[in-house]
Amino acid sequence: MxxxxxxxxxxxxxxxxxxxxxxxxxxxxxxxxxxxxxxxxxxxxxxxxxxxxxxxxxxxxxxxxxxxxxxxxxxxQFPARLHTLKVRLWTGMVPMSGGRWREKKLDDPKNIEQFRGLIQDIFKVFEYLNLxxxxxxxxxxxxxxxxxxxxxxxxxxxxxxxxxxxxxxNITAMWAEYFQAVVTNMSNRAHRWVIERADEIQIEAKTQYETVLSTTGNDVEAIKAAGQTFYRHAHFLNDVVKRADVLLNLPMQGYEGHNVATTEVQDLSLTVREDAYNKLVDAESTGNSEILKRLEIGNQSMQDMNALLKYFDESRKNIVTARKWFRGEAGKLGDEHWITILKSRINYTLRRGGDPEQQKWGFVCYRLTYKQSPEEWAQIKEKIEDETARSGQWVQGADDVRNARWLQWIDGQELGIAEGDIQAAKRHFSNFVSTTSFMPHMWKQDFLVVDQHSYFSYKQPFSESVPPGDNGGHVRLVDTIDYNPEMIRATSPGFTGDLKILTSLVFDEVYPLLASYSQRPRELWPLARLHPRQVYVGPTVAIQERQWEMIRQEMATMMPAFYDFLRKKKEPGKGDGA
Incomplete structure (x- = not known):
């Protein structure tokens, strides 16, 4: 348990x-x-x-x-691989930021399998919470x-x-109000995100379909194939939004302080919600059923562009109508929870005379790689800062705190820290957080490191991953807490106190999870360990995991031969030029 x-x-x-x-x-x-x-x-x-x-x-x-x-x-019990996603949803974060969405190219229907995996996992979280x-x-x-x-x-x-x-x-009423807000915010933010993302992909699928038709002329097979692809995407995404309308709620009946007189759809059981919603959709879809029957008869109908586009428009309109009846108008969403916490802390400090220029938030970041020239280091540092500066898309409230976001750089070489010596950086950091140089809202439990691996992830980047978005530049996140080894073996096997994280996730995901006390670095490690180079790239889906497993198997096959090559190279008379 x-x-x-x-x-x-x-x-x-x-x-x-x-x-x-x-x-x-x-x-x-x-x-x-x-x-x-x-x-x-x-x-x-x-x-x-x-x-x-x-x-x-x-x-x-x-x-x-x-x-x-x-x-x-x-x-x-809940699957460990989905725990970070569940935490994101529970704390009212969007399932994925706009920057990460673009990195993974999920707006392109060609990558719809990765979107399918993410949606299935979001649904699994809510299915679990509805049990x-x-x-x-x-x-x-x-x-x-x-x-x-x-x-x-x-x-x-x-x-x-x-x-x-x-x-x-009236603390009991406040507790009920708070919990209701958490549940509502989680459900509504996840719902809005899923609907908007599915809509984005649907529109792009329609655009790609129309583009193909405009260039294929009288090629019947090409027209038919394009129609099949468009219909498959549109039909799948319709199913996604219908499932989201029903599932992305949590019942509150039986919770002390919940106003039964205002009971709405979320207080119905999942089975009852499904039945009620399907009847609403069926009532709205009677005019579309004949189109659907024709499209599903056979391949010949997939050449009928007008029928396909009518199905696309009518089905979307019917679902929107049913949703308004079922869920009502979309309510206003507040800032994400971690931003509310951050703004509250900053305002508290300012009300007590704090210096506005000292209200930075973010991470301390140590340079622990020293072989670069000043120009080379400046280039990598600029890339890291540019990448972290692009965070905050689709994150409500991010604009209010964006300008105070900061990486506080510390050059380990200037302090006499040996290259790559994370333990020495830990010792320095433990003292640094108590000095006046440390900003009051910087995160003080963990810090970042740019080491040699980080440097080469930018200097000699790997080719794009399949699916895309998982081979970008990274930094190292260092956990300053000493854990019981038995707990680590049970919950985060192999964790040694730090892990590599995709730089684009520093402020879009890692800081929010840590600063809201929702996750610790050790809890991110199991997902990082899946990656062939052990980089945390956010919650994973099946298509990623299958690809990574294949890469790991290939690497395991190649490594003995590589080590054998190095060994022979060192043997007398077998070096270069022998």
Whole structure:
């Protein structure tokens, strides 16, 4: 079993309530006051009146201690290869940023198999979260926490009453509001992303089809093949958006504080949702059914451009109509969660007189490769900065923090750090984070390194991968935490404290996952290990994994012969010119 919290109470502390935003708006409930913050970690008996003065624990003892130790957060096992994707979705991130989408050329229907794999994995995450055996412990854990928050709420309100403070807290309602916002944001952002991406590919498929028809003349076979390809793509993408309309929701019935009077489609079971939606689509599609029957009769119909384009337009229109009935108008989405956290921290510092010029966020990056000339190093450094600067496409709120994004460079050679000595860089970093040179919002648990491998990933890049997007330049992410070796063997076998990551993912994926306390580098390692050169390139899909496995097998076959060549080369009389 895996301890997999549905909403980590360590991340959502009541000390953050005065900064809490849900769905882009501040909570309407009374917030915790400054002098009440210490009460979160203080045993009730040290500050509360009867009957709460008999309790020897604090609310945080319950939320971050007993909650996990007593199994309230345990839900069924989930595939490790999908864990990072699930975390992205749960924390309200888009499944993939615009920059990564373009790198992987997923807007081209020719790469639709990779898109298919990604969509299937997104759907697997939501199918898992909709399972009764997952929903039941989630409800239990949520309601258990709600009960404990209610105890704290009552004790604080009694204290306020005794102090003559009229305002009352309603933490249980805030907890319900927060959790509802998390679920809604996750569902709606994932849904919007899937619909927009499927639409993008459909439009491109139509454009490619029309382009082929304009150049093939009377070539019947070419026209037929183009029609078959277009129909296959359009039909598959229609199925994708219909499945997204139904699946990308989580029911909230049974959660304390959820307003049953406002129950909507997401509170229906998945089976009921599927049945209701299919009836809506069928009702809208009666005029399109004859076209579909003709198209599916045989190859002859695939020459009928007008019928194909009519099917394309009508089916898309019918699905949109059914969606409005089923899901309602698309709601407004707030900033991604990690950006809300970042902006809250920056604003908190500024309100207390912080220097606006010191509000940078990002990573410290060490140079640990020294054989380059100053000009060569400047070129690689510029490439890395350019690549990280392109982040933020499709990430809501990114424009507000883009200008403060930063890589803080440290030249290891100037500090006397040996080339490639990551342990020495760790020792320097552990002290550096406490100096005035370290910006207050830079990430202080991990740092980046440009080593010799990183340098050559830019200087001598590998040819484009198949599917595309996985052989770009990389940097090294160093985890500063010392883990129990047994835990590493069980959860991240082979992890030695650092991993290579695609540079384009530094701010689009790695920083958000780390800074929202959603993932640690060791949790990214299993996916990096799949890559032939052990580079983390984001969540993977089957077509990538199959290709990588084939490359690894080829490398395993070639390496003995290569080592044999090197050995013979070193033998006397068998070197160059022998």
């Amino acid at each position: 895996i301890n997999d919290s549905f909403g980590d109470p360590n991340d959502w502390s009541m000390g953050k309530l005065h900064k809490l935003f849900v769905g882009g708006q501040r909570t309407k409930f009374s917030l915790i006051q400054e002098d009440e913050l210490p009460l979160l970690n203080a045993p009730y008996k040290t500050w509360a009146s009867a009957p709460y003065d008999q309790l020897g624990h604090s609310i945080m003892d319950k939320a971050s201690g007993e909650f996990f130790h007593n199994g309230h957060a345990i839900i069924p 009764d055996q997952v929903q039941e412990p989630m409800r239990h854990g949520f309601n258990w926490l709600s009960k404990e928050y209610g105890v704290f709420e009552s004790a604080v309100n009694l204290r306020r009453e005794q102090k003559g403070i009229p305002e009352r807290m």
